[in-house]
Amino acid sequence: MHNELIHIGPLTIYGYGLMIAIGILIAYKVVAYRAASRQVELSHVSSLTFWSLLGGLVGAKLLFWITQMNHIIQDPSMVLNFSEGFVVYGGIIGGIGVGYTYCNKKKLNFLKYLDLFVPSLALAQGFGRIGCLLAGCCYGEETEGWFGITFHDSELAPNDVKLIPTQILESVLSFSIFILLIYIAGRKRPTGLIAGLYLILYSLGRFIIEFFRGDIIRGQFGALATSQWIALAVVLLTCIVFLTRTQKKMAT
Template identity: 75%
Template sequence: MHNELVSIGPVTIYGYGMMIALGILVAYKMVLYRAATEQIEQSHISSLTFLSLLGGFAGAKLLYWITQINKIVNDPGIVLNVSEGFVIYGGIIGGILAGYAYCRKKKINFFQHLDLFIPSIALAQGFGRIGCLLAGCCYGEETQSWFGITFHHSEFAPNDVKLVPTQIMESLLNFSLFFALIYVAKKYRPHPGGIAGLYLVMYSLGRFGIEFFRGDLIRGQFGGLATSQWIAIGVVLVTSLAFLKNIRKKPAIFEL
């Protein structure tokens, strides 16, 4: 895999950035399409998308800095590198919080819009992990298995050794989640927040399993589990408690 796809004079198009941009574009178009089909007012979609992207970027960067706090203490210059080092959970949390703040200010239904955006978040993540594959970041541990992949020009992953293709695994997870969430949204009539809760639980469980095969330990570990696995456990517990609380108020979260 080569991250530098095309160079035109001083301008270089990188695979990682291109896939991120493509994922955002496709996800945005999907949100607009679903808003139209579900007769949801589209006037707030662009603002929500822009602010959620900003919140997601800030959250992903902040959580990365938190996981790297010891290194930052020794080398504060790390915080000046804004192009590398992100944690997806921080991006999800930051984006949701930014969206909540906007909905609160505009007095529109937060959970309705969250459910509208959530499948597209999974879709964008699927494209983003393809970008990770092209760049070589978020790589897996060494393996001798037939499905291992070998990098030769990566600035992040170990080169010339077979690695578990965790980028492909998570990309497939996210694309599968996108289709599953769209199906549930069409087949059932979930209460507001139901699609978002389903995504948080399913993504966290899938991510928890994939983390066992990750080889980039730079993200930190505690008690034998990676930082992202502890976050996944917390997300599943909090979301499950919210589901149980909602069930007590309403007999069914999903109605036929």
Template identity: 65%
Template sequence: MHNELFKLGPVTIYGYGLMIALGILFAYRLVVYRAANRQLELSHIFSLTVWSLVGGFIGAKLLYWITQFHNIVSNPGSLLNLGEGFVVYGGIIGGIVAGFVYCKLKSIRFLQHLDLFVPSIALAQGFGRIGCLLAGCCYGEETHSWFGITFHNSEIAPNGIALVPTQIMESVFSFGLCIILLLLAKRTKKVGLVACVYLIFYSLGRFIIEFYRGDIIRGQVGLLSTSQLIALFIVLGTSLMVFLLQYQNRTTRIHN
């Protein structure tokens, strides 16, 4: 895989950046289309997108710095490199927190808008992992299976060694999850359910794929990677939220 796709004069187009840009573009078009069908105010959709992107960038960077704390202490200058080093879970958490703050400030329904956005988040993640494949980051462990992929010119992944294609696995998983969420959104009127399904399914899928990752830069907490530990907390917290939503709906029906 080659991250440097082509040059336009002095400008180099990188595969990772291009896939991120395409992911944001298609994700935004999807959320705008679905918001228009639900007659939601598009100005809020645009603002929520901007807030979530900024919050996601900050969250992804902060979590990366946390996982790389020891390396940063020995090399503080790495803090100035804002173009590399992100953790997806930090982006998800940061984006959701930023969206929550915006919804509270504008007095609009947070869970309703989160339900709207999560299929687009999964779609963007699918493109993002293609970018990871082109860049060579987030690579898998060595394998002797038929489905292994081998890098030859990567500056990040080991070259000349067959690796588990974790980037492809998560990309396919994310695109599939986007489709599932869109189908679920058409069939349910329960506010918050689509968002909860996204958080649980993505966390479970990510937890499993993490076992096949070979990059040690992710950070480790005991036997689990940082992402696996976060995934467990998200599954537990979201499952509790589903229970509370079900209890609230049941209580409301009884009182009505």
């Protein structure tokens, strides 16, 4: 895999950045199309996309700094590197948090808009993990099995050894979740179901995939990685919210 795809004079187009850009563009097109079919005001969709992306970037960077605090204390210059070092869960939390703030300020139904956006979020993540594969980050453990990939010129992944392609696994997971959510979204369902399914399905899938990750620059608490603890918390909180909403509806 080669991260440096195209050189145009002093300009270099990197595979990771290109896949992120493609993912965001296609994801926005999908959410805009679905918003139009549901007669949702496009101005709110555009604003939510912008602010959620900004919140996601900040959240992803902040969580990375938190998980790498020991290394940052030893080398404070790490905080000046804005080209790499992001944690997906930080992006999800940051993006959803900013989206909630926007909807609350504009007096919009937050769960309705979250249902609208999360299929596109899964779609963008699918493309993003292809970018990870091109860059060589988020790689898996060494393997002797048939399901492996070997890097020969990577600055991040170990070269000339077969690795479990965790990037491909998570990309397939994300694309599958997108297809499932789009299918369910076309049917009658309670508000918030799409968002809840995304949070649970992605978290469970991510929890399992983390066991096969081999990159060492990740937070670790006890026997589990930071992302696994967050995944468990997300599943638990989502189930609690679902049960609380169900009980309230039954009570009324």
